[in-house]
Amino acid sequence: MxxxxxxxxxxxxxxxxxxxxxxxxxxxxxxxxxxxxxxxxxxxxxxxxxxxxxxxxxxxxxxxxxxxxxxxYPDTKRLIPKDPFEAAHVRSIISMIEGYIDIPARRIYTKIVEGIELTPETIESAKKSMQKGVKALSRIVKFSPYIAGKEFTAADCSAFATFSIINDHIGDWISPNPLDELLGLKPYLEMMLADPKAAKVDKAKSTVMKALKRIRKQF
Ligand SMILES: N[C@@H](CCC(=O)N[C@@H](CS)C(=O)NCC(=O)O)C(=O)O
Missing domain, CATH: 3.40.30.10 (Glutaredoxin)
Incomplete structure (x- = not known):
């Protein structure tokens, strides 16, 4: 296995x-x-x-x-569409989420989780980079209902996992949360959470996060 x-x-x-x-x-x-x-x-x-x-x-x-x-495992649900243009679209969305939104956001949230102090400069530079990434992503994502269009794809695996973790922390440090500019994100995350598989992933994350919060009372 x-x-x-x-x-x-x-x-x-x-x-x-x-x-x-x-x-x-x-x-x-x-x-x-x-x-x-x-x-x-x-x-x-x-x-x-x-x-x-x-x-x-x-x-x-x-x-x-x-x-x-x-x-x-070709007989299982495909995550990257067969159509080359659709596949490139999915991969582009993932690159944007992870390279231009998660990378700057984790300069903040990993430090919060590790209990390391944040400087105003770190917060400001993360905010600017995140805003740029979110603005770019909002030009191309559809949330209709999935992030790349009608079908669930690898981009949803990345978006759900990444945005839910960013949302757990970033609003306390960057206000307003740059992700708020991604119109349709909130109902999208709610729709994803209605899927028992995504809910299972989220539950495990929340349980560990709560335990960590108890240990490190500062966040
Ligand atoms: N590009 C990698 C990123 C993985 C990554 O950054 N994982 C984090 C945890 S979410 C990690 O292991 N960080 C430890 C480190 O960077 O040393 C991937 O897609 O798997």
């Missing part, structure tokens, strides 16, 4: 977990944090989570994992 190594408050872990659940594939959910230990780097060379173990081989980078799942 496949093994997914990651942690429930990692959006990239949750992206892969939602993909596996949507595809109806069996997997073992192995909770692990990231590490720079040699043994870990042999499986995930940047020391990041998630990584996926399949038949004794280790796959890393969430997008590569999703694309592998589509190729290796």
């Amino acid at each position: 496949m093994k997914l190594y990651g942690y429930p408050i990692s959006n990239y872990t949750n992206k892969v977990k939602l993909a596996l659940l949507e595809k109806g594939l069996e997997f073992e959910d192995v909770r692990t944090g990231f590490s720079q230990e040699e043994e870990f780097l042999q499986k995930s060379p940047m020391g990041k989570i998630p990584y996926l173990e399949v038949d004794g081989k280790f796959l890393f980078e969430s997008q590569a994992i999703l694309e592998f799942l589509d190729e290796a």
Whole structure:
């Protein structure tokens, strides 16, 4: 059986977990944090989570994992459309969410979770970058009802996992929350949560987040 190594408050872990659940594939959910230990780097060379173990081989980078799942299990729900233009659209949305919104946002939320103090400069630069990313994304996303159009795709795995984690934290530090400019996001996240698979991912995230909040009372 496949093994997914990651942690429930990692959006990239949750992206892969939602993909596996949507595809109806069996997997073992192995909770692990990231590490720079040699043994870990042999499986995930940047020391990041998630990584996926399949038949004794280790796959890393969430997008590569999703694309592998589509190729290796062609009879399951497709995450990347067959049409090359639609496929490029899905991949573009994912790149924008992760590269231009998540990367700046995590300069804030990872520090909050780790209990590290934020400087006004960090907050201001994250805010500017996020606003730029959200503005760009809002030009191309449809939420009709899914983020790339009529069908559920890999872009929904990324969007749901990433935006729900950003929304948990960012509003307390950047006001208004740059994600508020993404019209249709709120009903979209509610629609996604009505799916038991996405709800399962979200529940695990919320449980761990609540426990962390109890430990670190400052956030
Ligand atoms: N591009 C990677 C990003 C993965 C990533 O950044 N994971 C975070 C947790 S959400 C991590 O492991 N961070 C630890 C580090 O950067 O050292 C992917 O898509 O899998």
